[in-house]
Amino acid sequence: MRKKTIRVLSGLMCLVLVATLLGACTSTTEEPEAKAPLKIGMSTPSTGVAAEKGAPMGHANLDCIKYVNEELGGIDGHKIEVLWLDNGYDASKSVTIIKRFVNEDCLLFTAASSGQMTAMMGIANENELSGFAAFSSPNLTQPPQHIYGQTPDYGDDWAAFAKYYMDNIWKGSGKPKMALHLLDNSTGAGAKMAAEAGAEELGIELVAIKEHSATTTSEIASLTTLLKEEIDVLYISSTPAPTAIVIKSAVELGMYPGITIGCGHAGFTKALVDLAGADIVDGVYGVYPTVGWEDDVPAMAKMTEYCQEYHPGDYGNMDYIISWAQSLIAVEILRLAVENAGADNLTPQVVEEQGLKKLKNFDVGGLHGPVTYVPGDNRLSKSVRVFQIQDGVLEPITGWVEAPFINYE
Amino acid sequence: MDLPAGTRNYTYAQDMAIFRTKTHWTLLIGLLVVLCTAPLWWGNWLSVANLIGITIIAATGLNILTGYCGQLSIGHAGFIAVGAYTSAILTERFGLPFPVGLISAGVVAGLVGMFFGMPSLRVKGFYLAIATIAAQFIIVWVIKQWTDVTGGHMGMSVSAPALGGLVLKSDSSQFYLIGGIAVLSIFFAKNLARTRVGRAFVAIRDNDLAAEVMGISLFRYKLIAFFIGCFFAGIAGSLFAHWARFISDEFFPLTDSILYIGMIIIGGLGTTTGPIFGAIFIGLIKHSLTHYLVPTLESSAIALPAGFASGLAPMVFGLIIILFLILEPRGLAHRWQLFKAAYRLWPFSY
Numbered sequence: 001m002r003k004k005t006i007r008v009l010s011g012l013m014c015l016v017l018v019a020t021l022l023g024a025c026t027s028t029t030e031e032p033e034a035k036a037p038l039k040i041g042m043s044t045p046s047t048g049v050a051a052e053k054g055a056p057m058g059h060a061n062l063d064c065i066k067y068v069n070e071e072l073g074g075i076d077g078h079k080i081e082v083l084w085l086d087n088g089y090d091a092s093k094s095v096t097i098i099k100r101f102v103n104e105d106c107l108l109f110t111a112a113s114s115g116q117m118t119a120m121m122g123i124a125n126e127n128e129l130s131g132f133a134a135f136s137s138p139n140l141t142q143p144p145q146h147i148y149g150q151t152p153d154y155g156d157d158w159a160a161f162a163k164y165y166m167d168n169i170w171k172g173s174g175k176p177k178m179a180l181h182l183l184d185n186s187t188g189a190g191a192k193m194a195a196e197a198g199a200e201e202l203g204i205e206l207v208a209i210k211e212h213s214a215t216t217t218s219e220i221a222s223l224t225t226l227l228k229e230e231i232d233v234l235y236i237s238s239t240p241a242p243t244a245i246v247i248k249s250a251v252e253l254g255m256y257p258g259i260t261i262g263c264g265h266a267g268f269t270k271a272l273v274d275l276a277g278a279d280i281v282d283g284v285y286g287v288y289p290t291v292g293w294e295d296d297v298p299a300m301a302k303m304t305e306y307c308q309e310y311h312p313g314d315y316g317n318m319d320y321i322i323s324w325a326q327s328l329i330a331v332e333i334l335r336l337a338v339e340n341a342g343a344d345n346l347t348p349q350v351v352e353e354q355g356l357k358k359l360k361n362f363d364v365g366g367l368h369g370p371v372t373y374v375p376g377d378n379r380l381s382k383s384v385r386v387f388q389i390q391d392g393v394l395e396p397i398t399g400w401v402e403a404p405f406i407n408y409e
Numbered sequence: 410m411d412l413p414a415g416t417r418n419y420t421y422a423q424d425m426a427i428f429r430t431k432t433h434w435t436l437l438i439g440l441l442v443v444l445c446t447a448p449l450w451w452g453n454w455l456s457v458a459n460l461i462g463i464t465i466i467a468a469t470g471l472n473i474l475t476g477y478c479g480q481l482s483i484g485h486a487g488f489i490a491v492g493a494y495t496s497a498i499l500t501e502r503f504g505l506p507f508p509v510g511l512i513s514a515g516v517v518a519g520l521v522g523m524f525f526g527m528p529s530l531r532v533k534g535f536y537l538a539i540a541t542i543a544a545q546f547i548i549v550w551v552i553k554q555w556t557d558v559t560g561g562h563m564g565m566s567v568s569a570p571a572l573g574g575l576v577l578k579s580d581s582s583q584f585y586l587i588g589g590i591a592v593l594s595i596f597f598a599k600n601l602a603r604t605r606v607g608r609a610f611v612a613i614r615d616n617d618l619a620a621e622v623m624g625i626s627l628f629r630y631k632l633i634a635f636f637i638g639c640f641f642a643g644i645a646g647s648l649f650a651h652w653a654r655f656i657s658d659e660f661f662p663l664t665d666s667i668l669y670i671g672m673i674i675i676g677g678l679g680t681t682t683g684p685i686f687g688a689i690f691i692g693l694i695k696h697s698l699t700h701y702l703v704p705t706l707e708s709s710a711i712a713l714p715a716g717f718a719s720g721l722a723p724m725v726f727g728l729i730i731i732l733f734l735i736l737e738p739r740g741l742a743h744r745w746q747l748f749k750a751a752y753r754l755w756p757f758s759y
Contacts, residue, residue: 099456122654139563189562
């Protein structure tokens with residue numbers, strides 16, 4: 001018994017000795033010291049009422065960072081560390097998330113929707129932590145502080161669509177009658193602000209403004225009241241699920257086809273076709289700030305490769321494109337900041353001054369219009385395109401349309 | 410109150426004291442030490458703790474209204490919104506100090522609550538629930554439409570709370586403010602239940618006809634319950650606005666009103682500790698899933714189907730609540746009572 005114990009103890013000691021020696025050998029091997037990662041925060045509504053948009057956006061954000069870290073080696077050897085959190089399209093959660101981004105010394109942050117960025121911007125502005133939203137509304141960028149819009153806002157969408165409508169679709173005499181159907185948050189309010197400011201100048205009569213919630217299941221009642229107005233065009237600024245409901249209700253009432261329907265970019269995506277059905281939404285117009293999946297632009301091949309490898313279900317969804325572009329912009333901001341200030345000196349304020357504000361004609365691999373910081377205008381990209389749904393596919397029908405700065409203050 | 414064998418009370422004051430045994434005092438001091446030092450070691454959980462603290466204040470108010478007085482309210486988030494906007498408007502637009510905004514928030518929310526509580530004399534149960542849902546919709550509708558004052562969908566920015574010259578910007582400093590008010594709220598609720606008013610509430614809840622026959626004015630006491638419950642909601646709303654630094658109608662959805670009901674049921678209706686347990690339980694689940702489980706699963710090496718981890722969070726959240734209601738329908742407060750009884754009797758089980 002005693003001998004057995006001694007044997008076991010000896011064996012254990014040998015094991016410890018071997019492990020120690022191996023550890024020592026490993027530690028003496030000279031490996032290049034890894035450079036400190038650059039930490040950023042990212043938040044998407046991957047669950048909740050806008051999950052049909054948020055989930056692919058979150059996938060794209062992380063897939064792109066994976067590509068930058070694994071294939072490009074990060075930024076000057078510094079890997080990008082992402083603190084990604086799902087906000088569930090919940091305003092209170094968004095506040096705890098932005099507080100965590102601040103507490104964990106994130107250098108920069110991104111958000112998907114204007115609604116969630118609206119909830120985050122109070123804390124972000126107070127702490128001078130710059131961030132940008134893929135989808136933005138004027139309240140985020142006016143007056144300009146530390147929050148930026150990746151692409152033109154919902155007001156710009158309306159302006160671009162209204163101008164296209166007047167130039168190319170409206171053939172009647174007098175002023176066309178337009179009604180707005182808006183999500184009851186900043187997504188809808190942005191379009192409302194632009195329409196109220198610009199309808200008269202464009203020669204459009206704004207006859208009604210209706211609102212719906214993100215959880216709406218039917219808009220028959222609200223559209224019935226529009227029947228007597230005999231509208232020519234209905235503009236919807238909302239997320240895909242409610243947009244699909246509004247269009248389906250319009251079809252049920254026999255309003256559409258018969259009128260023109262235009263959509264802002266928050267609701268105009270492949271998810272709209274999937275939710276409403278290709279037949280229902282055929283011919284609907286929409287504004288979107290990125291290229292389509294069939295466009296041959298430099299970043300398309302790599303993005304498609306990652307999408308099909310890791311999230312094939314997102315292929316064809318333009319929300320994936322905008323968020324891939326968002327990550328590319330975040331990487332470019334960090335690259336400029338490292339180049340101008342040095343990786344060791346980065347703080348959120350330095351990243352904003354030496355990175356974000358140095359953006360000039362960054363082409364985002366052609367995925368959307370060039371990105372430039374212009375003092376006083378916190379919209380980073382200023383171009384949109386008009387699309388039309390044809391046989392279930394979102395086909396671009398214009399080139400890039402510049403969205404002029406509209407001052408709402 | 411259940412006390413260990415041999416604990417005797419010689420005066421009325423002793424009999425009424427909340428903390429009487431050495432164990433009570435030890436636990437209280439331990440809890441105070443933990444809370445006072447929390448900003449040093451709670452890290453990122455501090456902002457979640459602040460939100461939970463605000464939730465405890467609001468849930469305590471709802472517990473007085475629903476748990477003690479039996480008046481079902483599904484408009485609590487609306488009353489919180491009234492407090493949030495009152496405080497924000499008074500401090501930001503009129504430049505009044507934060508304490509004025511805080512107290513006014515409670516008073517205005519209380520008065521609005523009394524207004525919407527008037528139908529409680531005629532209707533009760535599900536019918537009253539419908540009436541209070543109307544409060545939720547009307548309040549949020551007013552916030553959306555009154556854009557000149559509330560900012561509508563675009564919301565309004567709110568500054569950090571300031572007490573005199575002391576601006577409480579950080580979560581650490583706000584933790585003491587929110588924690589202090591939460592403790593006061595709980596203390597008030599605990600004592601209210603033992604007063605004439607509190608006993609009238611319980612009588613109305615248990616049998617309103619019998620209560621009326623005993624001389625309790627139903628209208629008066631129901632309105633008092635609405636005022637107190639909504640006063641707490643208003644205070645919570647004010648603290649929330651100054652904690653989040655921004656408010657819009659999206660912060661006060663109907664789902665939150667329902668969740669508050671869930672909290673006091675899970676915690677234990679009609680008990681002082683119920684809202685505390687309920688708010689902590691729901692808050693921790695919600696934020697653990699958001700901040701840790703989902704990101705961990707998304708970044709794990711395990712090949713999960715796309716969107717699986719994100720979809721898991723609401724499923725787990727729902728599952729936990731369902732299982733809880735099945736396994737412990739009397740709430741966490743009851744479980745706490747059982748634990749205390751077991752501790753008192755240990756090592757004897759009878």
